[in-house]
Amino acid sequence: MNYLVLIENAQKELPHLVNESNLKQESIKNIISIRGCNHCTQTIEQCVKQSHPSLRPNAxxxxxxxxxxxxxxxxxxxxxxxYSRILNVDEVIKAIRTALLEEYGLQIYAVVLLKTGSLPKKSDRKIDRHACQRAFLNASWDAIHTWTINPQQDLQQLQIDVNALLENVQMYVQQAQFKVS
Structure with a gap:
């Protein structure tokens, strides 16, 4: 499989979802597909860390x-x-969810807030994404707080997502009409 062709196609088809400079540096394994749209994990992580002052950069x-x-x-x-003693977890969760919804139209299934230095790292000091995923699936975190969407919230969030997507489509159509004029 030619990964370069996949990346070039993603750049052409999804320029509003995938930052071009980040995509060239991303490996395919760092692109996730949510509801049929591809997203670079680095851009999601960047958005999250900027969503609230209590969140550690690059962590x-x-x-x-x-x-x-x-x-x-x-x-x-x-x-x-x-922030560990004065953390308002509801405020942080809301900030993260709002930032990702507004920036990328993404609904979050779960947020895990950890103490400083808790993320598993590889020998090269980079975060071990697969170890994080295993820890989440096994519920083996020593977390400050874990939030997971419940089915009722899921239905409400779906309505919010649909409305956000409709707004994005309307904006895209208006921009396309403006360019044609």
Whole structure:
């Protein structure tokens, strides 16, 4: 399989979802597909860490898990030590969910907030994405807080997602009409 062709095609077909400079540097394994759209994990992680001041830079990971035959987004993020005692987890979860919904139209299935230094790392000091995914699936984190969407929220979130997608389509159509004029 020619990965370069896949990347070039993704750049042409999904320029609004995939930052071109990030995609050239991303390996295929760091691209996740949620609801039929491809997303670079690095851009998701960047959005998450900027969503709230309590979140440590370069100390988060995004990956997908299969839930009811659908790929769902999971975010695992370390919290700065200075916030560990005064952390308002509801505020942080809401900030992360809102940022990803507004920026990429993404619904999060789960958020895990960890203490500083808790993310598993490889020998090269990079975050071990697969170890994070295994820890999530096995519920083996020593987490500050774990949030998972419930079915009722899922239905409400689906309506929000549909509305956000409709707005994006309307905006795209308006931009296309403006370019034609």
């Amino acid at each position: 988060g990971v995004a990956f997908s898990v299969e839930v009811n035959d659908k790929e769902r987004l999971v975010v695992v993020q370390e919290v700065k030590k200075t």
